[in-house]
Amino acid sequence: xxxxxxxxxxxxxxxxxxxxxxxxxxxxxxxxxxxxxxxxxxxxxxxxxxxxxxxxxxxxxxxxxxxxxxxxxxxxxxxxxxxxxxxxxxxxxxxxxxxxxxxxxxxxxxxxxxxxxxxxxxxxxxxxxxxxxxxxxxxxxxxxxxxxxxxxxxxxxxxxxxxxxxxxxxxxxxxxxxxxxxxxxxxxxxxxxxxxxxxxxxxxxxxxxxxxxxxxxxxxxxxxxxxxxxxxxxxxxxxxxxxxxxxxxxxxxxxxxxxxxxxxxxxxxxxxxxxxxxxxxxxxxxxxxxxxxxxxxxxxxxxxxxxxxxxxxxxxxxxxxxxxxxxxxxxxxxxxxxxxxxxxxxxxxxxxxxxxxxxxxxxxxxxxxxxxxxxxxxxxxxxxxxxxxxxxxxxxxxxxxxxxxxxxxxxxxxxx
Ligand code: EPU
Numbered sequence: 001x002x003x004x005x006x007x008x009x010x011x012x013x014x015x016x017x018x019x020x021x022x023x024x025x026x027x028x029x030x031x032x033x034x035x036x037x038x039x040x041x042x043x044x045x046x047x048x049x050x051x052x053x054x055x056x057x058x059x060x061x062x063x064x065x066x067x068x069x070x071x072x073x074x075x076x077x078x079x080x081x082x083x084x085x086x087x088x089x090x091x092x093x094x095x096x097x098x099x100x101x102x103x104x105x106x107x108x109x110x111x112x113x114x115x116x117x118x119x120x121x122x123x124x125x126x127x128x129x130x131x132x133x134x135x136x137x138x139x140x141x142x143x144x145x146x147x148x149x150x151x152x153x154x155x156x157x158x159x160x161x162x163x164x165x166x167x168x169x170x171x172x173x174x175x176x177x178x179x180x181x182x183x184x185x186x187x188x189x190x191x192x193x194x195x196x197x198x199x200x201x202x203x204x205x206x207x208x209x210x211x212x213x214x215x216x217x218x219x220x221x222x223x224x225x226x227x228x229x230x231x232x233x234x235x236x237x238x239x240x241x242x243x244x245x246x247x248x249x250x251x252x253x254x255x256x257x258x259x260x261x262x263x264x265x266x267x268x269x270x271x272x273x274x275x276x277x278x279x280x281x282x283x284x285x286x287x288x289x290x291x292x293x294x295x296x297x298x299x300x301x302x303x304x305x306x307x308x309x310x311x312x313x314x315x316x317x318x319x320x321x322x323x324x325x326x327x328x329x330x331x332x333x334x335x336x337x338x339x340x341x342x343x344x345x346x347x348x349x350x351x352x353x354x355x356x357x358x359x360x361x362x363x364x365x366x367x368x369x370x371x372x373x374x375x376x377x378x379x380x381x382x383x384x385x386x387x388x389x390x391x392x393x394x395x396x397x398x399x400x401x402x403x404x405x406x407x408x409x410x411x412x413x414x415x416x
Contacts, residue, residue: 014409039223089113099167099169290353361383
């Protein structure tokens with residue numbers, strides 16, 4: 001069952017609940033490696049990436065107990081500080097175990113992630129930061145072999161803004177000796193959520209959510225309970241779907257404050273949006289107006305929302321420029337969208353999208369997680385049937401996508 005059949009043309013109506021954030025849950029699960037005491041998490045999304053992370057941690061000796069949306073991780077002893085290529089290649093976020101393992105065990109062996117569909121994605125900033133904290137890291141047979149007696153605090157100026165790089169170094173610094181200053185740190189809300197969890201475990205962290213994070217290392221961390229923040233990209237994906245398909249939907253359990261750039265763009269496209277502390281309602285009465293976006297680190301427009309906005313631009317009134325500045329190869333959905341009748345011209349890192357009155361259903365192929373989400377949105381507005389192949393990409397990051405879209409009235413089913 002790895003295809004989705006979507007029959008387009010219906011506006012979306014109804015209410016669905018947002019899941020916990022994949023990109024917060026993954027680093028937070030790794031934080032469990034830093035303590036011998038249990039870390040109890042709630043609002044954990046049921047996703048393939050979360051299962052992969054649970055398996056990776058279990059291989060290291062972490063006891064993992066999972067129920068519906070809760071997970072308890074207990075790293076009483078770490079038996080094998082290794083992340084194998086078999087798991088790392090399926091999920092790049094596995095590199096997030098490097099900092100915690102090194103800080104807790106003084107050694108780690110983590111596979112190099114290699115490239116992926118959206119670009120080269122090196123980890124040099126993770127390595128450089130840990131080296132500045134006193135780690136010795138060599139590359140042997142495709143693995144990063146790292147060791148350190150005890151990491152020492154350091155002042156680290158990152159060459160570029162990296163989300164998992166910031167998270168890896170913040171976790172390592174939590175147990176280092178002395179103070180670490182991370183400059184040019186990522187300001188993504190997921191970094192802040194991780195810092196909150198680490199704080200609950202006893203870490204001393206100031207400034208998370210800004211571009212300078214100050215961490216005072218402690219000898220050991222304790223157990224904690226933490227609720228994973230809502231997924232802002234899942235939220236944004238349903239909002240973009242509703243803006244493209246029309247209608248009125250309400251998302252509950254959301255964190256509207258983390259979505260400013262997306263909400264601004266949707267308003268610019270002509271949707272009416274009402275937010276409360278934890279819900280967002282979007283109503284779209286007319287064909288959307290073309291809006292241009294340029295991806296950049298938070299709080300600017302997220303690269304993880306780019307494909308969904310390209311799909312929206314495909315049916316908008318006017319021409320939109322979609323510029324990708326984070327990843328060098330994140331336009332693979334453009335070719336597939338063209339199969340649905342979209343008018344897209346690629347010029348370097350900009351896609352020039354001329355909205356058409358209607359798209360036509362066709363067979364398309366998902367290439368990565370967010371590209372798949374863009375294809376689903378286009379399929380919802382296309383005439384007739386679209387079959388999206390290779391939807392295992394979607395299962396990595398969207399909990400119950402077809403169920404939730406079904407609740408909103410979409411005609412969508414999983415087929416073999
Ligand atoms: N980069 C380097 N060197 C490094 C690290 C990053 O050159 O050591 C470059 C990357 O190649 C990229 C840019 O820096 O061009 C930014 O990458 P970043 O490190 O911020 O990405 P990431 O941490 O690997 C996270 C999310 C991605 C999201 C990006 C950007 C997680 C688990 N993943 O990846 O999410 O696109 O930040 O916001 O947090 C997704 O959910 O579909 C997804 C890909």
